[in-house]
Amino acid sequence: MTKIRIAIQKAGRLNEDSLLLLKNCGISIDNGKDQLKAESRNFPLEVFFLRNGDIPQYLRDGVVDIAIIGENVLVEKGEDIIVAEKLGFSKCKVSLAVPKNVDYSSVQDFEGKRIATSYPNTVKNYLAEKGVNAELHIISGSVEIAPNIGLADGICDIVSSGSTLFKNNLKEVEVMLTSEAVLAVSPKISEKGKEILTKLQFRIQSVLKARQSKYVLLNAPNDKLDKIINILPGMRSPTVLPLAEKGWSSVHTVIDKHTFWDVIDALKLAGAEGILVCPIEKMVL
Numbered sequence: 001m002t003k004i005r006i007a008i009q010k011a012g013r014l015n016e017d018s019l020l021l022l023k024n025c026g027i028s029i030d031n032g033k034d035q036l037k038a039e040s041r042n043f044p045l046e047v048f049f050l051r052n053g054d055i056p057q058y059l060r061d062g063v064v065d066i067a068i069i070g071e072n073v074l075v076e077k078g079e080d081i082i083v084a085e086k087l088g089f090s091k092c093k094v095s096l097a098v099p100k101n102v103d104y105s106s107v108q109d110f111e112g113k114r115i116a117t118s119y120p121n122t123v124k125n126y127l128a129e130k131g132v133n134a135e136l137h138i139i140s141g142s143v144e145i146a147p148n149i150g151l152a153d154g155i156c157d158i159v160s161s162g163s164t165l166f167k168n169n170l171k172e173v174e175v176m177l178t179s180e181a182v183l184a185v186s187p188k189i190s191e192k193g194k195e196i197l198t199k200l201q202f203r204i205q206s207v208l209k210a211r212q213s214k215y216v217l218l219n220a221p222n223d224k225l226d227k228i229i230n231i232l233p234g235m236r237s238p239t240v241l242p243l244a245e246k247g248w249s250s251v252h253t254v255i256d257k258h259t260f261w262d263v264i265d266a267l268k269l270a271g272a273e274g275i276l277v278c279p280i281e282k283m284v285l
Protein backbone atom coordinates (compact mmCIF):
# COMPACT_ATOMS: atom_id res chain seq x y z
CA MET A 1 0.00 0.00 0.00
CA THR A 2 1.28 3.52 -0.84
CA LYS A 3 2.32 5.63 2.13
CA ILE A 4 3.07 9.30 2.30
CA ARG A 5 6.36 10.35 3.97
CA ILE A 6 6.28 13.41 6.20
CA ALA A 7 9.28 15.24 7.69
CA ILE A 8 8.87 16.71 11.15
CA GLN A 9 11.46 18.59 13.17
CA LYS A 10 13.34 16.11 15.36
CA ALA A 11 13.71 18.48 18.31
CA GLY A 12 12.99 22.15 18.75
CA ARG A 13 10.18 24.60 18.56
CA LEU A 14 8.11 22.84 15.87
CA ASN A 15 8.33 19.28 17.14
CA GLU A 16 5.64 19.20 19.81
CA ASP A 17 2.98 21.21 17.93
CA SER A 18 3.57 19.18 14.75
CA LEU A 19 3.00 15.90 16.58
CA LEU A 20 -0.04 17.35 18.37
CA LEU A 21 -1.55 18.39 15.03
CA LEU A 22 -1.18 14.86 13.66
CA LYS A 23 -2.68 13.47 16.87
CA ASN A 24 -5.63 15.88 16.62
CA CYS A 25 -6.09 14.60 13.05
CA GLY A 26 -6.62 11.16 14.57
CA ILE A 27 -3.25 9.87 13.36
CA SER A 28 -1.44 7.68 15.91
CA ILE A 29 2.30 7.39 15.63
CA ASP A 30 4.46 4.82 17.40
CA ASN A 31 7.26 7.13 18.36
CA GLY A 32 9.93 5.67 20.63
CA LYS A 33 12.57 7.93 22.17
CA ASP A 34 15.41 8.83 19.78
CA GLN A 35 13.66 7.09 16.88
CA LEU A 36 14.33 8.90 13.60
CA LYS A 37 11.56 7.14 11.71
CA ALA A 38 8.08 6.08 12.80
CA GLU A 39 4.92 4.75 11.19
CA SER A 40 1.30 5.48 11.78
CA ARG A 41 -0.90 2.58 12.79
CA ASN A 42 -4.09 4.06 11.35
CA PHE A 43 -3.10 6.33 8.43
CA PRO A 44 -0.80 5.64 5.44
CA LEU A 45 1.93 7.86 6.85
CA GLU A 46 5.63 7.43 7.63
CA VAL A 47 7.22 10.09 9.82
CA PHE A 48 10.88 11.13 9.50
CA PHE A 49 12.35 13.22 12.33
CA LEU A 50 14.84 15.65 10.78
CA ARG A 51 16.57 18.97 11.33
CA ASN A 52 14.37 21.86 10.26
CA GLY A 53 17.17 23.39 8.17
CA ASP A 54 17.71 20.16 6.19
CA ILE A 55 14.05 19.69 5.26
CA PRO A 56 13.91 21.89 2.08
CA GLN A 57 16.60 19.72 0.45
CA TYR A 58 14.80 16.49 1.42
CA LEU A 59 11.59 17.87 -0.14
CA ARG A 60 13.40 18.95 -3.29
CA ASP A 61 15.02 15.52 -3.67
CA GLY A 62 11.73 13.72 -3.03
CA VAL A 63 13.20 11.86 -0.04
CA VAL A 64 10.06 12.98 1.79
CA ASP A 65 6.71 13.91 0.21
CA ILE A 66 5.58 16.56 2.67
CA ALA A 67 6.88 18.38 5.74
CA ILE A 68 5.91 20.62 8.60
CA ILE A 69 8.38 23.46 8.51
CA GLY A 70 8.77 27.16 9.33
CA GLU A 71 7.88 29.38 6.37
CA ASN A 72 11.05 31.38 7.11
CA VAL A 73 13.19 28.32 6.28
CA LEU A 74 11.45 28.00 2.91
CA VAL A 75 12.10 31.68 2.19
CA GLU A 76 15.76 31.09 3.07
CA LYS A 77 16.38 27.87 1.17
CA GLY A 78 13.23 26.53 -0.41
CA GLU A 79 11.55 29.14 -2.58
CA ASP A 80 10.75 26.41 -5.12
CA ILE A 81 8.79 24.37 -2.55
CA ILE A 82 5.00 24.64 -2.56
CA VAL A 83 3.07 25.51 0.59
CA ALA A 84 -0.17 23.54 0.86
CA GLU A 85 -1.44 24.89 4.17
CA LYS A 86 -0.58 27.46 6.82
CA LEU A 87 -0.77 25.79 10.21
CA GLY A 88 -1.20 28.70 12.63
CA PHE A 89 1.58 27.88 15.13
CA SER A 90 5.23 28.92 15.62
CA LYS A 91 4.42 32.44 14.50
CA CYS A 92 7.47 34.70 14.36
CA LYS A 93 9.18 37.43 12.37
CA VAL A 94 12.58 37.57 10.72
CA SER A 95 13.91 41.02 11.49
CA LEU A 96 16.93 43.28 11.39
CA ALA A 97 18.06 44.69 14.73
CA VAL A 98 20.74 47.09 15.93
CA PRO A 99 22.08 48.10 19.36
CA LYS A 100 19.55 50.16 21.33
CA ASN A 101 21.78 53.23 21.50
CA VAL A 102 22.21 53.47 17.70
CA ASP A 103 20.34 56.30 15.99
CA TYR A 104 18.51 54.50 13.21
CA SER A 105 16.56 56.17 10.45
CA SER A 106 16.22 53.73 7.52
CA VAL A 107 17.48 50.50 6.01
CA GLN A 108 20.08 52.61 4.13
CA ASP A 109 21.87 52.87 7.49
CA PHE A 110 23.06 49.27 6.93
CA GLU A 111 25.18 50.41 3.94
CA GLY A 112 28.73 49.11 4.47
CA LYS A 113 27.82 47.61 7.87
CA ARG A 114 28.40 44.08 9.17
CA ILE A 115 25.29 41.94 9.81
CA ALA A 116 25.40 38.64 11.68
CA THR A 117 22.76 36.10 10.69
CA SER A 118 21.76 32.47 10.15
CA TYR A 119 19.54 33.58 7.24
CA PRO A 120 22.04 34.89 4.64
CA ASN A 121 19.82 34.50 1.55
CA THR A 122 16.89 36.25 3.18
CA VAL A 123 19.06 39.22 4.19
CA LYS A 124 20.89 39.32 0.86
CA ASN A 125 17.65 39.41 -1.14
CA TYR A 126 16.06 41.97 1.17
CA LEU A 127 19.02 44.33 1.06
CA ALA A 128 19.46 43.90 -2.71
CA GLU A 129 15.83 44.99 -3.18
CA LYS A 130 16.57 48.11 -1.13
CA GLY A 131 19.85 48.75 -2.96
CA VAL A 132 21.93 48.34 0.21
CA ASN A 133 25.36 46.67 0.35
CA ALA A 134 26.36 45.09 3.65
CA GLU A 135 28.84 42.47 4.81
CA LEU A 136 27.28 39.27 6.14
CA HIS A 137 28.67 37.15 8.96
CA ILE A 138 27.01 33.77 8.81
CA ILE A 139 26.68 32.09 12.19
CA SER A 140 24.39 29.22 13.14
CA GLY A 141 23.05 30.39 16.50
CA SER A 142 23.18 32.87 19.39
CA VAL A 143 23.13 35.58 16.74
CA GLU A 144 21.95 38.27 19.15
CA ILE A 145 25.27 38.26 20.94
CA ALA A 146 27.24 39.32 17.84
CA PRO A 147 27.04 43.13 18.27
CA ASN A 148 28.00 42.86 21.95
CA ILE A 149 31.23 41.01 21.14
CA GLY A 150 32.17 43.30 18.28
CA LEU A 151 31.46 40.76 15.55
CA ALA A 152 28.79 42.83 13.79
CA ASP A 153 26.98 46.19 13.74
CA GLY A 154 23.57 44.60 13.48
CA ILE A 155 21.83 41.25 13.25
CA CYS A 156 19.09 39.49 11.33
CA ASP A 157 17.27 36.80 13.28
CA ILE A 158 13.94 35.43 14.42
CA VAL A 159 11.93 37.65 16.72
CA SER A 160 8.87 36.47 18.59
CA SER A 161 8.27 38.07 22.01
CA GLY A 162 11.31 40.33 21.53
CA SER A 163 12.80 39.25 24.85
CA THR A 164 16.07 37.92 23.33
CA LEU A 165 16.61 41.28 21.61
CA PHE A 166 15.79 43.13 24.83
CA LYS A 167 18.16 41.03 26.95
CA ASN A 168 20.97 41.72 24.48
CA ASN A 169 20.37 45.48 24.32
CA LEU A 170 19.12 45.40 20.74
CA LYS A 171 16.10 46.97 19.03
CA GLU A 172 14.13 45.68 16.05
CA VAL A 173 14.40 48.13 13.16
CA GLU A 174 13.07 46.27 10.08
CA VAL A 175 10.66 43.32 9.80
CA MET A 176 11.73 41.42 6.70
CA LEU A 177 9.08 38.74 6.86
CA THR A 178 6.48 37.11 9.06
CA SER A 179 6.38 33.36 9.36
CA GLU A 180 4.41 30.46 10.77
CA ALA A 181 4.58 26.68 10.51
CA VAL A 182 3.34 25.39 7.16
CA LEU A 183 2.64 22.10 5.42
CA ALA A 184 5.10 22.01 2.51
CA VAL A 185 4.98 19.62 -0.46
CA SER A 186 7.76 18.01 -2.49
CA PRO A 187 7.68 18.76 -6.23
CA LYS A 188 8.30 15.02 -6.68
CA ILE A 189 5.20 13.76 -4.84
CA SER A 190 3.46 10.92 -6.76
CA GLU A 191 -0.19 10.94 -7.88
CA LYS A 192 -1.01 8.33 -5.21
CA GLY A 193 0.83 10.46 -2.68
CA LYS A 194 -1.28 13.48 -3.69
CA GLU A 195 -4.47 11.50 -2.98
CA ILE A 196 -3.29 10.74 0.56
CA LEU A 197 -2.20 14.36 0.98
CA THR A 198 -5.73 15.53 0.07
CA LYS A 199 -7.14 13.30 2.84
CA LEU A 200 -4.60 14.61 5.33
CA GLN A 201 -5.29 18.24 4.36
CA PHE A 202 -9.03 17.69 4.83
CA ARG A 203 -8.36 16.50 8.39
CA ILE A 204 -5.92 19.34 9.10
CA GLN A 205 -8.42 21.95 7.89
CA SER A 206 -11.11 20.47 10.16
CA VAL A 207 -8.76 20.65 13.14
CA LEU A 208 -7.55 24.20 12.38
CA LYS A 209 -11.09 25.53 11.89
CA ALA A 210 -12.16 23.92 15.15
CA ARG A 211 -9.21 25.48 16.99
CA GLN A 212 -10.34 28.90 15.76
CA SER A 213 -13.92 28.50 16.90
CA LYS A 214 -16.07 28.06 20.02
CA TYR A 215 -19.50 26.48 20.30
CA VAL A 216 -21.86 28.78 22.18
CA LEU A 217 -25.22 27.93 23.76
CA LEU A 218 -27.44 30.55 25.38
CA ASN A 219 -30.98 31.13 26.58
CA ALA A 220 -33.05 34.11 25.48
CA PRO A 221 -36.59 35.40 25.88
CA ASN A 222 -38.40 35.04 22.55
CA ASP A 223 -39.02 38.78 22.21
CA LYS A 224 -35.24 39.37 22.16
CA LEU A 225 -34.40 36.56 19.72
CA ASP A 226 -34.23 38.76 16.58
CA LYS A 227 -31.74 41.13 18.18
CA ILE A 228 -29.60 38.25 19.47
CA ILE A 229 -29.59 36.38 16.17
CA ASN A 230 -28.44 39.55 14.42
CA ILE A 231 -25.36 39.65 16.61
CA LEU A 232 -24.41 36.04 15.85
CA PRO A 233 -22.25 35.20 12.85
CA GLY A 234 -22.72 31.38 12.98
CA MET A 235 -21.74 28.77 10.38
CA ARG A 236 -24.96 29.21 8.45
CA SER A 237 -27.64 30.47 10.80
CA PRO A 238 -27.95 29.64 14.49
CA THR A 239 -30.08 26.75 15.76
CA VAL A 240 -33.05 27.97 17.82
CA LEU A 241 -34.91 25.45 20.03
CA PRO A 242 -37.85 26.11 22.38
CA LEU A 243 -37.11 25.73 26.10
CA ALA A 244 -39.49 23.89 28.45
CA GLU A 245 -40.30 27.28 29.98
CA LYS A 246 -42.80 29.14 27.80
CA GLY A 247 -41.59 32.27 26.00
CA TRP A 248 -37.91 31.24 26.10
CA SER A 249 -35.57 29.65 23.55
CA SER A 250 -32.13 28.11 23.47
CA VAL A 251 -29.76 29.40 20.76
CA HIS A 252 -26.75 27.37 19.54
CA THR A 253 -24.02 28.73 17.33
CA VAL A 254 -20.31 28.85 16.48
CA ILE A 255 -18.20 31.95 17.14
CA ASP A 256 -14.70 32.78 15.90
CA LYS A 257 -12.38 32.88 18.90
CA HIS A 258 -10.84 36.20 17.78
CA THR A 259 -14.13 38.12 18.04
CA PHE A 260 -15.39 35.97 20.87
CA TRP A 261 -15.39 38.34 23.87
CA ASP A 262 -16.90 41.24 21.91
CA VAL A 263 -19.73 39.00 20.71
CA ILE A 264 -20.35 37.66 24.24
CA ASP A 265 -20.54 41.24 25.63
CA ALA A 266 -23.02 42.22 22.92
CA LEU A 267 -25.12 39.09 23.58
CA LYS A 268 -25.37 39.87 27.30
CA LEU A 269 -26.43 43.43 26.55
CA ALA A 270 -29.07 42.13 24.15
CA GLY A 271 -30.61 39.96 26.89
CA ALA A 272 -28.89 36.56 26.52
CA GLU A 273 -28.66 34.46 29.70
CA GLY A 274 -26.96 31.24 30.80
CA ILE A 275 -24.27 31.50 28.14
CA LEU A 276 -22.22 28.27 27.81
CA VAL A 277 -19.00 28.12 25.76
CA CYS A 278 -17.51 24.79 24.64
CA PRO A 279 -14.40 23.86 22.66
CA ILE A 280 -14.95 22.22 19.28
CA GLU A 281 -12.95 19.10 18.44
CA LYS A 282 -13.38 19.00 14.65
CA MET A 283 -15.24 21.26 12.26
CA VAL A 284 -16.11 19.64 8.94
CA LEU A 285 -17.53 22.12 6.46
Ligand SMILES: Nc1ncnc2c1ncn2[C@@H]1O[C@H](COP(=O)(O)OP(=O)(O)OP(=O)(O)O)[C@@H](O)[C@H]1O
Binding pocket: 009, 010, 011, 012, 013, 014, 050, 051, 052, 053, 054, 069, 070, 071, 072, 073, 090, 091, 092, 158, 159, 160, 161, 179, 180, 181
Ligand atom coordinates in the same frame (compact mmCIF):
# COMPACT_ATOMS: atom_id res chain seq x y z
N1 LIG B 1 11.11 32.29 19.28
C1 LIG B 1 10.35 31.72 18.39
N2 LIG B 1 9.00 31.86 18.42
C2 LIG B 1 8.20 31.29 17.49
N3 LIG B 1 8.65 30.53 16.49
C3 LIG B 1 9.98 30.35 16.40
C4 LIG B 1 10.89 30.92 17.34
N4 LIG B 1 12.14 30.55 17.03
C5 LIG B 1 12.01 29.78 15.93
N5 LIG B 1 10.73 29.65 15.53
C6 LIG B 1 10.19 28.89 14.40
O1 LIG B 1 10.43 27.52 14.65
C7 LIG B 1 11.32 26.99 13.66
C8 LIG B 1 12.27 26.03 14.35
O2 LIG B 1 13.10 26.75 15.24
P1 LIG B 1 14.18 26.01 16.15
O3 LIG B 1 14.95 27.04 16.85
O4 LIG B 1 13.51 24.95 16.95
O5 LIG B 1 15.04 25.21 15.09
P2 LIG B 1 16.31 25.60 14.27
O6 LIG B 1 17.45 25.69 15.18
O7 LIG B 1 16.00 26.82 13.43
O8 LIG B 1 16.37 24.38 13.25
P3 LIG B 1 17.04 22.90 13.31
O9 LIG B 1 15.90 21.90 13.48
O10 LIG B 1 17.65 22.80 11.95
O11 LIG B 1 17.99 22.86 14.45
C9 LIG B 1 11.98 28.21 13.03
O12 LIG B 1 12.38 27.93 11.71
C10 LIG B 1 10.89 29.23 13.09
O13 LIG B 1 9.97 29.02 12.02
Ligand SMILES: O=P(O)(O)OC[C@H]1O[C@H](OP(=O)(O)OP(=O)(O)O)[C@H](O)[C@@H]1O
Binding pocket: 013, 141, 142, 143, 144, 157, 158, 159, 160, 161, 162, 163, 164, 165
Ligand atom coordinates in the same frame (compact mmCIF):
# COMPACT_ATOMS: atom_id res chain seq x y z
O1 LIG C 1 11.78 37.07 20.50
P1 LIG C 1 11.98 35.87 21.36
O2 LIG C 1 10.69 35.35 21.93
O3 LIG C 1 13.02 36.06 22.40
O4 LIG C 1 12.47 34.67 20.40
C1 LIG C 1 13.54 34.85 19.53
C2 LIG C 1 14.61 33.85 19.76
O5 LIG C 1 14.10 32.53 19.60
C3 LIG C 1 14.94 31.80 18.70
O6 LIG C 1 15.98 31.18 19.39
P2 LIG C 1 15.83 29.77 20.15
O7 LIG C 1 15.34 29.99 21.53
O8 LIG C 1 15.01 28.86 19.30
O9 LIG C 1 17.30 29.26 20.23
P3 LIG C 1 18.29 28.75 19.07
O10 LIG C 1 19.02 29.98 18.61
O11 LIG C 1 19.17 27.78 19.77
O12 LIG C 1 17.47 28.11 18.01
C4 LIG C 1 15.52 32.87 17.80
O13 LIG C 1 16.72 32.45 17.21
C5 LIG C 1 15.71 34.04 18.74
O14 LIG C 1 16.97 34.02 19.35
Ligand SMILES: [Mg+2]
Binding pocket: none
Ligand atom coordinates in the same frame (compact mmCIF):
# COMPACT_ATOMS: atom_id res chain seq x y z
MG1 LIG D 1 15.83 28.53 17.28
